[in-house]
Amino acid sequence: MTETNDMNDGWSTHSSHWGAFSARWDGRALEVEPDAGDPAPSPILENFTDALRHKARIERPMVRQSWLDKTGAERTFDGAFVELPWDEALDLLAAELSRVHAGYGAAAIFGGSYGWASAGRFHHAQSQIHRFLNVAFGGYVRSVNSYSAGASAVILPHVLGSFEALSRRNVTWEQVSEHTDTVLAFGGMALKNSMVASGGISRHVERDAMQKAAQRGTRFYCISPLRDDLPEQASATWLPIRVGTDVALMLGLAHSLVAENLHDRDFLARYCTGYEIFERYLQGLDDGQPKHAGWASGITGMAAAEIVALARQAARGRTLVTVSHSLQRAQYGEQPVWMGAVLAAMLGQIGLPGGGYNYALGALGHTGRQVNAVPIPTMPQGRNGVEEFIPVARISDMLLHPGQPFEYNGRTLRYPDIKLVYWAGGNPFHHHQDINRLRRAFNVPQTIVVHETAWTASARFADIVLPATMTLERDDIGAAATDPRLIAMRKVAPPVGEARDDFEIFAALARRLGVEQAYTEGRDSRQWLEHLYETTRAALEAKGWDAPAFDEFWRRGELALPSEPDDGGLLRAFRDDPDAHKLPTPSGLIEIFSSTIASFDYADCPGHPTWLPATDQPTPRHSLTLIANQPATRLHSQLDFGRYSQSSKIAGREVVRLNPADAQSRGIVAGDIVRIFNDRGACLAAAAISDAAAAGVIHLPTGAWYDPLPDGGDRPLCVHGNPNVLTRDIGTSRLAQGCTGQVTVVECEKYAGPIPPIRAFDPSAPVKRRRVTPSPADGDGAATERRQA
Numbered sequence: 045m046t047e048t049n050d051m052n053d054g055w056s057t058h059s060s061h062w063g064a065f066s067a068r069w070d071g072r073a074l075e076v077e078p079d080a081g082d083p084a085p086s087p088i089l090e091n092f093t094d095a096l097r098h099k100a101r102i103e104r105p106m107v108r109q110s111w112l113d114k115t116g117a118e119r120t121f122d123g124a125f126v127e128l129p130w131d132e133a134l135d136l137l138a139a140e141l142s143r144v145h146a147g148y149g150a151a152a153i154f155g156g157s158y159g160w161a162s163a164g165r166f167h168h169a170q171s172q173i174h175r176f177l178n179v180a181f182g183g184y185v186r187s188v189n190s191y192s193a194g195a196s197a198v199i200l201p202h203v204l205g206s207f208e209a210l211s212r213r214n215v216t217w218e219q220v221s222e223h224t225d226t227v228l229a230f231g232g233m234a235l236k237n238s239m240v241a242s243g244g245i246s247r248h249v250e251r252d253a254m255q256k257a258a259q260r261g262t263r264f265y266c267i268s269p270l271r272d273d274l275p276e277q278a279s280a281t282w283l284p285i286r287v288g289t290d291v292a293l294m295l296g297l298a299h300s301l302v303a304e305n306l307h308d309r310d311f312l313a314r315y316c317t318g319y320e321i322f323e324r325y326l327q328g329l330d331d332g333q334p335k336h337a338g339w340a341s342g343i344t345g346m347a348a349a350e351i352v353a354l355a356r357q358a359a360r361g362r363t364l365v366t367v368s369h370s371l372q373r374a375q376y377g378e379q380p381v382w383m384g385a386v387l388a389a390m391l392g393q394i395g396l397p398g399g400g401y402n403y404a405l406g407a408l409g410h411t412g413r414q415v416n417a418v419p420i421p422t423m424p425q426g427r428n429g430v431e432e433f434i435p436v437a438r439i440s441d442m443l444l445h446p447g448q449p450f451e452y453n454g455r456t457l458r459y460p461d462i463k464l465v466y467w468a469g470g471n472p473f474h475h476h477q478d479i480n481r482l483r484r485a486f487n488v489p490q491t492i493v494v495h496e497t498a499w500t501a502s503a504r505f506a507d508i509v510l511p512a513t514m515t516l517e518r519d520d521i522g523a524a525a526t527d528p529r530l531i532a533m534r535k536v537a538p539p540v541g542e543a544r545d546d547f548e549i550f551a552a553l554a555r556r557l558g559v560e561q562a563y564t565e566g567r568d569s570r571q572w573l574e575h576l577y578e579t580t581r582a583a584l585e586a587k588g589w590d591a592p593a594f595d596e597f598w599r600r601g602e603l604a605l606p607s608e609p610d611d612g613g614l615l616r617a618f619r620d621d622p623d624a625h626k627l628p629t630p631s632g633l634i635e636i637f638s639s640t641i642a643s644f645d646y647a648d649c650p651g652h653p654t655w656l657p658a659t660d661q662p663t664p665r666h667s668l669t670l671i672a673n674q675p676a677t678r679l680h681s682q683l684d685f686g687r688y689s690q691s692s693k694i695a696g697r698e699v700v701r702l703n704p705a706d707a708q709s710r711g712i713v714a715g716d717i718v719r720i721f722n723d724r725g726a727c728l729a730a731a732a733i734s735d736a737a738a739a740g741v742i743h744l745p746t747g748a749w750y751d752p753l754p755d756g757g758d759r760p761l762c763v764h765g766n767p768n769v770l771t772r773d774i775g776t777s778r779l780a781q782g783c784t785g786q787v788t789v790v791e792c793e794k795y796a797g798p799i800p801p802i803r804a805f806d807p808s809a810p811v812k813r814r815r816v817t818p819s820p821a822d823g824d825g826a827a828t829e830r831r832q833a
């Protein structure tokens with residue numbers, strides 16, 4: 045299909061998680077133009093411009109030498125790799141997969157493979173790896189929930205029934221700009237975050253919607269340690285309460301509503317269950333502590349009078365409570381999610397246009413939008429017959445404690461005994477907490493396989509590293525259920541080195557394992573695209589919409605998809621008739637008290653929202669609260685070597701923001717290289733001083749590639765600025781076991797030592813080339829492969 049490159053002077057339409065665009069490649073330089081219809085394109089697009097042939101790209105299959113030689117040596121980030129021809133690498137991997145499967149079963153293979161990979165619907169690495177493991181071995185140990193919403197994905201179904209209805213099919217940006225008087229944005233709604241939507245986003249509407257609302261008179265409150273968590277256009281009032289004290293503020297607001305009789309008793313009686321039990325807690329009838337504004341003030345640092353005034357303001361007009369993902373990516377993260385819903389229920393506006401509760405509005409570009417009226421292309425993953433799973437952020441626990449019990453959502457489960465870890469499309473040494481612990485955990489399995497586009501820390505730590513094409517090097521279809529465009533993602537450039545599509549890699553492995561037909565269903569990539577497109581086309585045709593044949597769609601480059609009406613979804617229907625449209629909770633109502641959760645008897649997640657202070661609090665040794673949030677200049681760790689991400693660094697190092705007072709008391713000035721540390725680890729970063737960070741808060745976003753000093757012992761210094769060397773690897777609670785990476789406590793000092801170079805983007809150089817004798821389990825795979833090459 046690459047012949048289409050020649051149309052439009054070589055410009056090809058394409059798409060990414062951070063926007064639709066066109067690109068043109070002349071063999072050396074890549075030009076990128078955002079989609080003409082996008083009102084606020086993301087500058088992250090610029091990261092593509094120098095990515096294709098960057099030295100960090102992986103060009104050929106590589107195998108860890110100590111693994112090949114079976115020396116039993118510990119894995120390191122600096123270990124030697126042997127470059128192998130594709131056929132040998134695939135023979136070796138097929139044999140290893142067969143060995144592990146035959147010896148230990150599918151439940152010894154961890155294929156959770158969490159991660160964002162790239163936007164196309166067919167070359168979606170997670171779908172491909174899951175499908176492959178299902179077809180080849182009948183399944184694999186999977187992971188459930190996400191790093192994004194680990195706690196809320198479990199608590200919200202208990203409380204409101206549907207995560208989707210609360211987050212993605214709820215209040216729209218249009219409603220906010222037309223109806224909302226007050227927005228209480230817990231964790232803010234930063235534009236840097238809504239730039240991103242998995243699958244793609246062709247229209248960035250958030251900035252203009254907030255501006256329109258503010259111009260009409262909507263009052264935005266940015267309840268967050270960072271002032272820029274709401275855009276200038278929202279003209280917000282910044283309330284930098286102490287980090288992690290949101291539940292106390294919400295309780296103080298709730299108490300103030302009751303004290304002034306401003307809560308909506310009718311709503312609570314008709315639509316909710318358990319308010320009376322919660323009110324006993326609010327009034328302190330059992331613990332002797334009323335959760336009044338004065339109490340909340342002592343915890344949050346916000347004046348009691350301001351809390352009372354904010355409660356009155358919230359009760360006055362149309363009020364929307366939003367709680368960002370970040371609040372629940374912390375110990376006891378279930379509580380702010382639940383309490384935000386209870387606060388909104390007390391205000392009585394759930395289900396009204398522009399009012400009530402929208403979990404995670406603005407955390408991603410999926411929220412606040414109308415959902416498409418037709419299905420988008422989706423790669424079928426097959427059936428996973430393995431029962432064992434982990435909540436996604438329990439990966440280190442699983443590897444370090446095989447066979448041990450753990451609790452999750454009312455059940456006691458056991459960690460499986462994993463022999464082989466297979467990852468495609470994610471970067472655990474970016475995304476997981478306490479990297480020094482993760483390194484120990486990743487030394488447990490016998491074999492680690494990674495498909496990657498670039499030499500990430502996860503690739504460096506693997507045994508078998510297979511070079512994957514990046515999105516610009518293949519044809520695909522871009523689409524998200526909340527975006528009104530289907531995008532023809534045309535191949536822009538040939539693959540780097542010998543990189544192959546994940547699909548091609550798995551097809552070649554499937555051939556060796558005798559399941560090629562089941563995996564490919566006899567289709568090549570082009571035929572799969574046509575096949576997946578057909579579902580959408582047929583649905584468009586059935587609705588009487590423009591439904592061109594695939595070739596015509598491909599020629600045009602994009603296709604409009606109709607949206608469902610902005611009808612308020614499940615919550616509006618529930619409000620209109622709670623008997624006909626029960627919520628999918630045990631009571632059919634909003635559960636302010638959950639007898640299900642209460643029956644689990646978890647002290648870390650009781651039967652109603654409760655103020656539970658995090659167990660790691662600032663101390664004289666570690667007196668700063670670290671915010672390790674999403675980066676503004678890239679998606680997670682992706683293309684950290686790209687131009688835009690690099691342009692934000694200081695002398696190549698990630699930037700950490702400190703409040704002027706905290707910088708001054710430590711003798712730190714702008715541009716200084718600082719060491720940030722706690723008992724788990726340490727990293728370097730370059731200091732920026734800004735009063736947009738609250739006092740006592742230190743802000744180091746995620747995504748700088750992990751760059752440990754070689755021979756740095758158990759807890760090597762990361763010289764580049766990856767905050768996950770500092771974060772805690774504990775679950776949110778026994779209920780959800782979600783990720784708690786957003787906050788922890790650290791100390792920071794000016795770095796005195798000689799400043800080490802950044803090596804994160806240097807490729808792993810091969811040590812030598814040599815022949816590997818395939819084992820008998822390989823069949824004639826190698827021969828087939830060689831004939832094709």
Ligand SMILES: Nc1nc2c(c(=O)[nH]1)N[C@H]1C(S)=C(S)[C@@H](COP(=O)(O)OP(=O)(O)OC[C@H]3O[C@@H](n4cnc5c(=O)[nH]c(N)nc54)[C@H](O)[C@@H]3O)O[C@H]1N2
Nearest residue numbers: 159160161162191192469470471475495672680681682785
């Ligand atoms: N401390 C802390 N940690 C966090 C968070 C936090 O707030 N604080 N946030 C968490 C959250 S919400 C998330 S979602 C995670 C994100 O964690 P990840 O999703 O793991 O992060 P990415 O950097 O997006 O990793 C995707 C990887 O896929 C690779 N890739 C891209 N395209 C392809 C492809 O076609 N094939 C293959 N094989 N690979 C490809 C990219 O090169 C990249 O390395 O991080 C989590 N970690």
Ligand SMILES: Nc1nc2c(c(=O)[nH]1)N[C@H]1C(S)=C(S)[C@@H](COP(=O)(O)OP(=O)(O)OC[C@H]3O[C@@H](n4cnc5c(=O)[nH]c(N)nc54)[C@H](O)[C@@H]3O)O[C@H]1N2
Nearest residue numbers: 192231236237240267270288368369370407673674679680
């Ligand atoms: N540019 C860009 N956008 C992204 C991503 C990215 O990597 N880059 N990742 C995407 C993904 S996968 C996800 S899941 C979403 C994540 O969405 P979020 O988790 O909501 O995003 P974060 O930026 O991690 O956090 C938002 C803000 O919450 C504030 N915050 C932290 N702790 C607290 C607290 O205890 N109380 C209060 N009130 N505020 C707090 C921080 O100041 C932080 O800036 O972002 C998405 N958007």
Ligand SMILES: [Mo]
Nearest residue numbers: 190191192193
């Ligand atoms: Mo996420």
